[in-house]
Amino acid sequence: MQPIVQISLDLTNIAEAIETAHLAIRAGVDWLEAGTPLILAEGLHGVRALRSEFPNVPIVADLKTMDGGYLEAEMMAGAGATHVVVMARAHEETVRCVVKAGKDFGVQVMGDNMVSDDMVAGAKWLEDLGCDFVIHHIGFDERRGIAARGQRMPSPLDQLREVCEAVKVPVQAVGGLSLEQAIQCPAYGAPLVVLGAPLTIDADSFKTADGDLESSLRLICDAVHSQRVGD
């Protein structure tokens, strides 16, 4: 499969999310993610607004579902999401409910192995329960906490190859990746590349000399799309 570029809209209002999404789509981004902060701030309205503005673009709702999985997935599907996210730390029954809702409402399920005791086993478990994708994720707080104690910050690249080898479903690596590291994900076997905080939060640092963020983003998308997964 050709690598896919997703932008994580970790923003807190619809106007900013739509503006960033337009720029991203023009630059070649394939999927939009309604990030957790956007969903907290704007809820279903945020997902509906993205769907209405971008009728044909896949939209990942990063809900991080822990319970009540069927209804959460049903609501997000109704608002226009094409993908929902359930956590490996949730009860097995919750993952099953989200997978069932995914089938009933035509959305795909991404299982997130964040904070699993064994990240590789967590990924495999999510696949066995029927998730369509695995997100291999080192959480924001975990990374910051470890760094604050003066230890090396863990990276999702550390075990990415192992996770990709353990499952058959496509894998996405998330959590503190620089743009350069994100671009390397297909070489580790992960076809889904997420551009997160560096672009949505520190966007100014990624503008080209002429101040054009869109052209920087286009270069990144081209670099990802020109790769073959696992090379």
Ligand SMILES: O=C([C@H](O)CO)[C@H](O)[C@H](O)COP(=O)(O)O
């Ligand atoms: O899911 C996320 C996190 O848990 C906070 O909600 C972020 O979208 C994800 O961690 C992306 O983070 P960066 O890689 O730092 O952009």
